[in-house]
Amino acid sequence: MILSTRQMLLDAQAGHYAVPAFNIHNLETLQVVADTASEMHSPLIIAVTPSTIDYARDEYVVAMANIAAKHTNTPIAIHLDHFEDITRIKKSIDVGFKSAMIDASKLPFEENIAKTKEVVSYAHHYDATVEAELGKLVGVEDDLVVDDKDAAYTNPDDAVKFVKATNIDSLAVAIGTAHGLYKGEPKLDFDRLIEIRKKVDIPLVLHGASDVPDELVKKAIKLGICKVNVATDLKIPFSNAVKKYFKENPDANDPRKYMTPGKQAMKEIVKHKIEVCGSLNRY
Numbered sequence: 679m680i681l682s683t684r685q686m687l688l689d690a691q692a693g694h695y696a697v698p699a700f701n702i703h704n705l706e707t708l709q710v711v712a713d714t715a716s717e718m719h720s721p722l723i724i725a726v727t728p729s730t731i732d733y734a735r736d737e738y739v740v741a742m743a744n745i746a747a748k749h750t751n752t753p754i755a756i757h758l759d760h761f762e763d764i765t766r767i768k769k770s771i772d773v774g775f776k777s778a779m780i781d782a783s784k785l786p787f788e789e790n791i792a793k794t795k796e797v798v799s800y801a802h803h804y805d806a807t808v809e810a811e812l813g814k815l816v817g818v819e820d821d822l823v824v825d826d827k828d829a830a831y832t833n834p835d836d837a838v839k840f841v842k843a844t845n846i847d848s849l850a851v852a853i854g855t856a857h858g859l860y861k862g863e864p865k866l867d868f869d870r871l872i873e874i875r876k877k878v879d880i881p882l883v884l885h886g887a888s889d890v891p892d893e894l895v896k897k898a899i900k901l902g903i904c905k906v907n908v909a910t911d912l913k914i915p916f917s918n919a920v921k922k923y924f925k926e927n928p929d930a931n932d933p934r935k936y937m938t939p940g941k942q943a944m945k946e947i948v949k950h951k952i953e954v955c956g957s958l959n960r961y
């Protein structure tokens with residue numbers, strides 16, 4: 679059964695670990711994250727951006743995730759990542775998504791609250807959970823592009839007001855991570871995270887966790903992060919392995935053959951991320 683993220687994130691919060699949220703794009707990537715989470719007894723959040731839904735279609739994702747859940751004991755949630763359009767969120771909830779991020783972080787505070795509230799009211803009616811973001815992450819996440827000059831860290835007092843006003847289930851915080859690869863060593867504002875954690879009691883989410891040194895991610899989890907989002911760190915090894923296969927086998931034309939090294943390369947990273955999150959052997 680496809681779950682919402684409610685219980686799995688509350689369990690992570692109580693147990694001081696994080697649930698990994700892996701962005702998938704197709705059958706192969708979904709299989710890798712589901713099989714690996716199952717082997718490692720880790721809860722799993724399967725995340726899709728709007729452009730993944732454009733590519734793969736929401737009903738396919740729901741059907742594939744249902745099959746993954748049926749064949750394992752893994753608690754699996756499917757999550758809409760960085761959705762800005764409420765109509766699209768409602769449509770995907772209608773076909774079986776149980777978790778959604780409404781990303782209205784570009785809007786002024788009061789508008790972010792109003793838009794988020796509308797999603798919460800719809801989602802909770804269907805027992806689906808809602809994540810929202812306060813502050814803005816730089817970088818590129820599929821079609822979402824945020825410039826350095828528009829980045830803003832989460833203000834802890836605003837976070838308190840926002841959570842109270844919206845009744846969201848989890849809050850994505852901007853503490854210095856970015857989508858995609860970093861130009862230098864990422865600098866995370868842990869003092870800000872401590873302050874937010876002290877003031878806000880719902881699960882906190884770290885976006886942009888690819889290319890961040892493991893020690894920093896682990897520290898963020900220790901300080902209260904309960905969900906860690908990973909996309910770029912999976913895409914790169916998958917693509918590199920497929921490219922290498924084609925270089926070595928220029929006449930290859932069987933997707934089952936050229937996709938397999940991609941899946942294997944991705945699996946190693948998924949295992950590693952589950953270890954960094956501390957989510958193994960949790961059920």
Ligand code: 13P
Pocket residue numbers: 701759760819856857858859884885886887888889907908909910911
């Ligand atoms: P990365 O680009 O760091 O993998 O970001 C993933 C993410 O935050 C998805 O929402």
